[in-house]
Amino acid sequence: xxxxxxxxxxxxxxxxxxxxxxxxxxxxxxxxxxxxxxxxxxxxxxxxxxxxxxxxxxxxxxxxxxxxxxxxxxxxxxxxxxxxxxxxxxxxxxxxxxxxxxxxxxxxxxxxxxxxxxxxxxxxxxxxxxxxxxxxxxxxxxxxxxxxxxxxxxxxxxxxxxxxxxxxxxxxxxxxxxx
Amino acid sequence: xxxxxxxxxxxxxxxxxxxxxxxxxxxxxxxxxxxxxxxxxxxxxxxxxxxxxxxxxxxxxxxxxxxxxxxxxxxxxxxxxxxxxxxxxxxxxxxxxxxxxxxxxxxxxxxxxxxxxxxxxxxxxxxxxxxxxxxxxxxxxx
Numbered sequence: 001x002x003x004x005x006x007x008x009x010x011x012x013x014x015x016x017x018x019x020x021x022x023x024x025x026x027x028x029x030x031x032x033x034x035x036x037x038x039x040x041x042x043x044x045x046x047x048x049x050x051x052x053x054x055x056x057x058x059x060x061x062x063x064x065x066x067x068x069x070x071x072x073x074x075x076x077x078x079x080x081x082x083x084x085x086x087x088x089x090x091x092x093x094x095x096x097x098x099x100x101x102x103x104x105x106x107x108x109x110x111x112x113x114x115x116x117x118x119x120x121x122x123x124x125x126x127x128x129x130x131x132x133x134x135x136x137x138x139x140x141x142x143x144x145x146x147x148x149x150x151x152x153x154x155x156x157x158x159x160x161x162x163x164x165x166x167x168x169x170x171x172x173x174x175x176x177x178x179x
Numbered sequence: 180x181x182x183x184x185x186x187x188x189x190x191x192x193x194x195x196x197x198x199x200x201x202x203x204x205x206x207x208x209x210x211x212x213x214x215x216x217x218x219x220x221x222x223x224x225x226x227x228x229x230x231x232x233x234x235x236x237x238x239x240x241x242x243x244x245x246x247x248x249x250x251x252x253x254x255x256x257x258x259x260x261x262x263x264x265x266x267x268x269x270x271x272x273x274x275x276x277x278x279x280x281x282x283x284x285x286x287x288x289x290x291x292x293x294x295x296x297x298x299x300x301x302x303x304x305x306x307x308x309x310x311x312x313x314x315x316x317x318x319x320x321x
Binding site: 006031032033034035101126127128131132133134135136137 | 227228240241244245248267268269270271273301
């Protein structure tokens with residue numbers, strides 16, 4: 001009896017596991033960020049192209065914003081760029097750029113070519129601040145609320161769906177109700 | 180003569196590649212133990228970019244940055260646990276090749292044991308059934 005049932009049970013178990021694996025495979029390499037719910041890490045970095053002008057985490061806190069990690073060497077950044085521009089132009093959310101491990105000249109040329117939607121661009125040439133943010137693949141985007149808390153992280157290119165369903169609802173709920 | 184030339188060329192090529200390997204990350208350790216610790220840490224921490232490689236093996240720019248960061252923390256006198264904590268705070272438990280036993284890692288830790296137990300039970304019953312069958316057959320035969 002057990003010899004008949006067992007192969008079938010094992011097969012069903014494998015089928016279920018396979019089905020689960022297939023349905024989550026789109027995002028299986030996305031790591032859940034331990035930074036969700038934490039404060040934006042401290043940093044002090046120059047504005048892109050202006051080495052004498054420093055921006056710190058404290059300068060940014062006060063209103064909700066999207067911190068978009070990008071680089072001129074990153075093809076997916078080009079894919080998401082029109083959406084970032086549209087979001088910034090809508091006025092619904094401020095967008096800050098974190099230029100990651102890039103040559104400042106390349107980054108500036110990239111912005112001239114594809115447009116600059118960023119309220120300010122921070123140059124993280126060494127990638128040290130990106131380590132504090134747990135960045136492992138550009139593009140990544142962090143939604144930071146008015147209190148400076150990271151409330152959402154998108155790994156990889158942003159989509160209209162993510163903007164409409166994940167980012168904007170959180171801005172309306174958290175950003176405006178924050179003290 | 181030709182053999183000599185080939186040998187020289189090979190030796191030169193080897194020396195060249197060895198230099199390249201050194202040029203990439205010139206880390207100076209205070210002691211052999213410290214170097215050993217560095218190797219153990221970078222082998223035990225996973226690279227978040229190329230997720231099936233450890234930090235020691237990965238050529239990804241981020242892995243280089245993180246090796247550098249680990250080296251700096253070691254120089255600053257941080258313990259292995261503090262360094263692992265630094266990594267987990269940023270990248271999550273995923274970076275540890277030996278994740279802690281927690282609610283969401285319970286299946287990972289327990290499942291191999293459970294499967295082994297199930298396998299043992301199956302083998303036990305299969306063998307017992309076969310032995311009985313064989314015993315019954317030999318009784319019939321005799």
